[in-house]
Amino acid sequence: MKKQRSSxxxxxxxxxxxxxxxxxxxxxxxxxxxxxxxxxxxxNPKIVKQVTVAEGVTYPSTVFQFNFTSYAFNNEADSxxxxxxxxxxxxxxxxxxxxxxxxxxxxxxxxxVDASTFTKAGVYTYELKEASGVNPNGSSLDTLAGMSYDxxxxxxxIYVKNVASGLEIANYTIEKVVGETTEKVDASEAGKxxxxxxAYKTVAGSTGSDIIKDGDRFASFRLTKEVAGEYxxxxxxxxxxxxxxAALTETTEKTxxxxxxxxxxxxxxxxxxxxxxxxxxxxxxxxxxxxHNQEVIFFDLPTGTSVHAIEKHVEDYTGSYSFTSDSSTLSxxxxxxxGQGDDSNNLYIxxxxxxxxxxxxxxxxxxxxxxNTYKTVNFTGLVMDNLPFIICIIIGGAGLLMILGKxxxx
Numbered sequence: 545m546k547k548q549r550s551s552x553x554x555x556x557x558x559x560x561x562x563x564x565x566x567x568x569x570x571x572x573x574x575x576x577x578x579x580x581x582x583x584x585x586x587x588n589p590k591i592v593k594q595v596t597v598a599e600g601v602t603y604p605s606t607v608f609q610f611n612f613t614s615y616a617f618n619n620e621a622d623s624x625x626x627x628x629x630x631x632x633x634x635x636x637x638x639x640x641x642x643x644x645x646x647x648x649x650x651x652x653x654x655x656x657v658d659a660s661t662f663t664k665a666g667v668y669t670y671e672l673k674e675a676s677g678v679n680p681n682g683s684s685l686d687t688l689a690g691m692s693y694d695x696x697x698x699x700x701x702i703y704v705k706n707v708a709s710g711l712e713i714a715n716y717t718i719e720k721v722v723g724e725t726t727e728k729v730d731a732s733e734a735g736k737x738x739x740x741x742x743a744y745k746t747v748a749g750s751t752g753s754d755i756i757k758d759g760d761r762f763a764s765f766r767l768t769k770e771v772a773g774e775y776x777x778x779x780x781x782x783x784x785x786x787x788x789x790a791a792l793t794e795t796t797e798k799t800x801x802x803x804x805x806x807x808x809x810x811x812x813x814x815x816x817x818x819x820x821x822x823x824x825x826x827x828x829x830x831x832x833x834x835x836h837n838q839e840v841i842f843f844d845l846p847t848g849t850s851v852h853a854i855e856k857h858v859e860d861y862t863g864s865y866s867f868t869s870d871s872s873t874l875s876x877x878x879x880x881x882x883g884q885g886d887d888s889n890n891l892y893i894x895x896x897x898x899x900x901x902x903x904x905x906x907x908x909x910x911x912x913x914x915x916n917t918y919k920t921v922n923f924t925g926l927v928m929d930n931l932p933f934i935i936c937i938i939i940g941g942a943g944l945l946m947i948l949g950k951x952x953x954x
Contacts, residue, residue, distance in 0.1 A: 574796040585715040589655040589700070591672075592739045593633045598646040598848020599904040600790035600870060601746050606691070607634045609675040610653075610740070615699060616669040621891045625668055626661045630675070641696070645792035645904075646848055653735070658703060659711045668702045671721075671735050697721040697952075698729070698738055743793040752908035756810055761801070764845035766911040767853060767893075768795035768807045769834035773918030776835035776861070782916060783856040789827040791848030791904075802842040804832065810841065822849070829857070843943070843954045849905045852894030853912065861916040863891035870906025 591610060597603045609632050614625035633653040640647040655672075662668060699721060703714040716740050719726035729737030748764035749755065753755040756763035767786060771778045790798075803817035820842070822828040832840045855863055867874040874894065893912050894903045 581758075585703075585717050586732040586735075587715060587946075588733060589716045589718060589738060590652045590733050590736070591631060591633060591655065591731075592652045592736045593635050594739060594741045595635050595649045596643075596743045596793055598745070598793045598846060599850075600748070600847045600906040601646070601744060603637050603640075603647070603649060603744055605634065605636045605742075607632055608740070608742075610672055611675050612672055612700070614672040615671045616839060618666045619669075622697065625670065626663070628661065628670060630655060631655065643792070645850075652736075655700065655716065655731075656715065659704060659713050662702075662704045662711055665704050665706045665711060668701070668704060670700045672698045672700050672738075672740060684750040690741045690747075692745075694740040694742055696740060699726060712907050717786045738794065745791070746847045746907050748845045748849060748905035748907065749910050750907060754909040758810075758812070758843065763810070763841045763843060764849070764910060765842040765851060765905055766839050767832075767834070768839040768913045769836060770807070770910060770913070770915045771836040771861075771918070772915055773920070773930040774863075776916075776918035777920050780858070780869070781833040781835050782858060782861075782914075783790075784832050784834060784840070784853050785856075785912075786830040786832065786842075786846075786853045787827065787851065788822050788829075789850040790822050790824040791846040791850075793848065794822070794824045794846060796819050800845055801841060802830065802841060804834065804838055804840050807837045807839040810839070813838070845905055847905060847907050850902050851905060851910075852892070852903060855893065855914060855916075857889035857891070858916065862919075863914060863916050865891060865893045865912055865914045867903055867911075868895060869903055869910045870908050872906075874903065888934070 593608055595603065595606070609630050611630050612628040614623045616622050617625060631653050633651050633814065635649050635651045637649065639651055640649045665891045674696075675899075676695070676696050697720075699719045701717045701719070703716070704711050706712075707716045716731065718731040720729050720737075729735070731738040747762050750762045750764075756766070767784060769782060771780070771782075772951050799819050799821045801817060801819050805811055806813070820828050822845075830840075834840060857863070865875060891914065896927050
């Protein structure tokens with residue numbers, strides 16, 4: 545009998561311990577968000593709104609909207625909490641920080657909830673999201689082509705306590721939803737943890753009076769070829785390597801089309817259309833051959849894409865170029881650049897003197913005009929490029945004859 549009672553008591557004890565542990569775990573889980581003294585708690589939470597644009601992009605001042613939805617009360621799901629008003633933040637075009645390859649525009653807005661919104665003490669939890677496609681200044685952001693949205697969800701815990709005069713907001717804590725879990729963030733003015741980050745993009749070559757299109761595609765970058773000189777071979781092909789680096793706002797690789805065309809009419813040469821995939825980390829390189837009065841056209845590249853090219857040197861031809869981007873012009877000539885780890889006689893398009901000039905494609909015209917001039921030959925068959933040396937030889941010979949003549953007379 546004693547053994548049976550002892551065994552029964554042990555079973556009861558085990559059940560009691562398990563139940564006690566479950567209660568404690570539940571209590572700890574409930575208390576975890578009820579702590580208004582959390583290290584990241586703040587009475588003045590701020591939403592930070594950032595818009596990143598690549599070099600050359602014209603950013604329009606824009607108003608963004610953020611909405612609250614009911615989530616929980618005292619850690620219990622509740623979709624009927626008192627409604628909170630939306631928050632609007634205008635990101636102007638003057639509040640910017642320059643970064644490599646572009647600018648970041650930033651503005652902030654306070655989460656300021658009146659305690660009178662609530663009817664009892666407790667912890668009210670709302671989910672906060674950016675309103676995609678909504679522009680509170682009267683138009684739809686869907687019409688603002690190129691604006692992306694941040695789909696991050698934050699949970700805002702509002703701690704409401706009883707005071708002598710009624711209710712008072714004691715603190716806020718903010719969590720970022722990451723998959724099935726959450727991460728606490730510092731939403732104070734100094735912490736800047738409650739961030740919604742957007743990107744605004746435009747297509748290079750899509751504005752201005754010099755737009756060139758093929759259907760719905762914009763000519764974002766053109767590299768043209770001209771051969772000059774009385775004895776130049778205008779059927780000869782010149783080889784170009786064109787190098788691209790992705791715009792600041794590009795985070796995944798994307799594929800773009802290009803083809804060789806007539807430089808004057810921009811008419812595509814049959815069978816010349818190809819594609820290039822630009823990686824945001826490694827960029828891309830295109831090899832293309834052009835003859836006189838031809839061009840290669842790249843379509844729908846993002847504004848802020850950086851580009852430069854190298855033309856392989858051809859004997860007896862001197863290369864020069866003029867690179868126009870957003871009305872800014874860069875020029876260069878064969879032999880101005882040396883020590884680049886390649887043939888110094890090559891033409892470095894986008895490099896001036898010994899400085900590598902990074903050219904960012906702008907929203908208006910982007911064209912590099914390349915001219916190769918054949919050496920001058922006069923009617924006697926003498927190469928004019930060697931004329932200075934020939935003159936020196938003639939003068940030297942004449943001087944020698946004069947000296948010999950004087951010696952004979954003497």
